[in-house]
Amino acid sequence: MxxxxxxxxxxxxxxxxxxxxxxxxxxxxxxxxxxxxxxxxxxxxxxxxxxxxxxxxxxxxxxxxxxxxxxMANPDFIQYMDKTRFSGQDLEVGTIMAFSGPDGSEIPGIISEVNGESVKVDFNHPxxxxxxxxxxxxxxxx
Structure with missing residues (x-):
């Protein structure tokens, strides 16, 4: 063993x-x-x-x-993006989407809020x- x-x-x-x-x-x-x-x-x-x-x-x-x-959740991993970056995509709170990281890798982000033209994305681990x-x-x- x-x-x-x-x-x-x-x-x-x-x-x-x-x-x-x-x-x-x-x-x-x-x-x-x-x-x-x-x-x-x-x-x-x-x-x-x-x-x-x-x-x-x-x-x-x-x-x-x-x-x-x-x-622990890191507040620096929460970003606000302009809704125009998501053209044609269904923005539903709780949806996990892939984003491009600085090094070109894919980073999952969770849509946590949609408010007018602003979309709150949480990049913390779920x-x-x-x-x-x-x-x-x-x-x-x-």
Missing amino acids: SVITASSTVTLHFTIKLKDGSVADSTHNMGKPAKFSMGDGSLSPNFEQCLIGLQTGDSKAIELDAEDAFG LAGQAVIFDVEILNVD
Whole structure:
């Protein structure tokens, strides 16, 4: 049995739940597990620490405060844009849209308000500011 260390590559299924028990995301819905390397930045350092020592076949519920999960909402990540930038698009509050980042990458933004000619877009992670529970099921450790 392989044990997760700071240099492991891990394949796992996860389900992210909010404190009220509602499911926010799950690899089971996607039909395939997630694979990542410890320390590659895809998970918070605190979450990685909770995985160290787990083995193939282990399941664990990991509770994380907002700071240790997706971070706190950052007011700098909220932008107001002119409605003309969205010509022909249906602007509905709660819609997630792709925007071009400074480096050309796609950044998801959530339409949080439409007021006259102004559109408020929130680029924070949808789960920022929320405590979550990760149910993990370790499938493989390399």
